[in-house]
Amino acid sequence: MDQKTISVNSALKAWQQQVDRTGRFISELSDEQLLNEIAPGKNRGVYLVGHLAAIHDVLPEILGLGKKTYPELRAIFLDAPDRTIQDIPAVSELRKIWPIVHDRLKNEFAKMPVDDWFKRHESMTDEDFEKDPTRNKLSVLLNRTNHLAYHFGQIRLLK
Amino acid sequence: MDQKTISVNSALKAWQQQVDRTGRFISELSDEQLLNEIAPGKNRGVYLVGHLAAIHDVLPEILGLGKKTYPELRAIFLDAPDRTIQDIPAVSELRKIWPIVHDRLKNEFAKMPVDDWFKRHESMTDEDFEKDPTRNKLSVLLNRTNHLAYHFGQIRLLK
Numbered sequence: 001m002d003q004k005t006i007s008v009n010s011a012l013k014a015w016q017q018q019v020d021r022t023g024r025f026i027s028e029l030s031d032e033q034l035l036n037e038i039a040p041g042k043n044r045g046v047y048l049v050g051h052l053a054a055i056h057d058v059l060p061e062i063l064g065l066g067k068k069t070y071p072e073l074r075a076i077f078l079d080a081p082d083r084t085i086q087d088i089p090a091v092s093e094l095r096k097i098w099p100i101v102h103d104r105l106k107n108e109f110a111k112m113p114v115d116d117w118f119k120r121h122e123s124m125t126d127e128d129f130e131k132d133p134t135r136n137k138l139s140v141l142l143n144r145t146n147h148l149a150y151h152f153g154q155i156r157l158l159k
Numbered sequence: 160m161d162q163k164t165i166s167v168n169s170a171l172k173a174w175q176q177q178v179d180r181t182g183r184f185i186s187e188l189s190d191e192q193l194l195n196e197i198a199p200g201k202n203r204g205v206y207l208v209g210h211l212a213a214i215h216d217v218l219p220e221i222l223g224l225g226k227k228t229y230p231e232l233r234a235i236f237l238d239a240p241d242r243t244i245q246d247i248p249a250v251s252e253l254r255k256i257w258p259i260v261h262d263r264l265k266n267e268f269a270k271m272p273v274d275d276w277f278k279r280h281e282s283m284t285d286e287d288f289e290k291d292p293t294r295n296k297l298s299v300l301l302n303r304t305n306h307l308a309y310h311f312g313q314i315r316l317l318k
Contacts, residue, residue: 153312
């Protein structure tokens with residue numbers, strides 16, 4: 001295995017570890033626990049689950065792998081803070097969305113040629129990419145992994 | 160720049176972003192805020208700062224870059240949970256340790272040849288490494304970055 005393949009595999013492994021760990025933890029929480037705030041006055045668990053599902057559902061678009069599956073999540077979990085929108089998806093609904101979003105990514109990532117990870121992501125121009133080649137699809141994956149870990153640290157407080 | 164160099168640079172950039180972000184946030188918190196719990200009954204901010212400093216102080220040993228600087232942190236912030244040891248370093252002391260630990264890593268990482276990141280880390284055997292070449296120094300860096308993001312998500316709740 002060459003070094004670029006090893007580095008992509010390491011990044012994919014780290015991503016999948018965080019996804020699996022978070023998914024497992026969420027599935028062990030009750031709906032009631034997920035409706036609690038992670039700390040007094042802070043986001044509720046249900047909001048963070050929706051927020052992560054929404055941001056990961058956009059990943060295929062940024063990585064050039066196709067359209068998002070749940071466009072309706074954006075307004076609720078990305079554009080609006082928690083508790084500003086009354087009518088949000090039920091916990092049971094988010095529990096169904098979570099594996100669909102993440103299984104899709106797992107399948108797409110498994111098929112993706114290693115070299116594609118070093119191409120520019122779809123939300124930046126060729127010109128910017130020439131200036132900084134680290135702003136590639138791999139760096140999007142690393143950043144999303146850290147973003148997931150960040151919120152998982154908060155979701156963990158629900159138990 | 161070849162792809163293995165780009166991937167190492169992306170990982171280093173993601174690490175440094177989390178370090179800088181966390182360091183900046185901690186420096187903006189008062190000592191009183193850091194002595195609060197991140198959520199009722201959970202770790203105090205001061206413990207998490209010590210925990211991160213302790214675990215990052217061990218990084219040079221795992222990466223083959225030399226001995227830790229603060230061996231005394233281990234018993235307090237890695238082996239023992241929060242509030243089980245009364246006599247822990249003052250917040251002011253941890254504020255001094257933080258940049259020393261992280262500036263050292265920044266300097267060492269800048270000097271490290273790209274190929275070294277693909278060598279096995281010091282806490283595993285040659286045999287295990289042969290079975291799984293993704294368990295290299297780069298994967299240690301990725302895992303520590305996620306660990307940092309995880310706890311930063313919690314420290315953020317102090318404000």
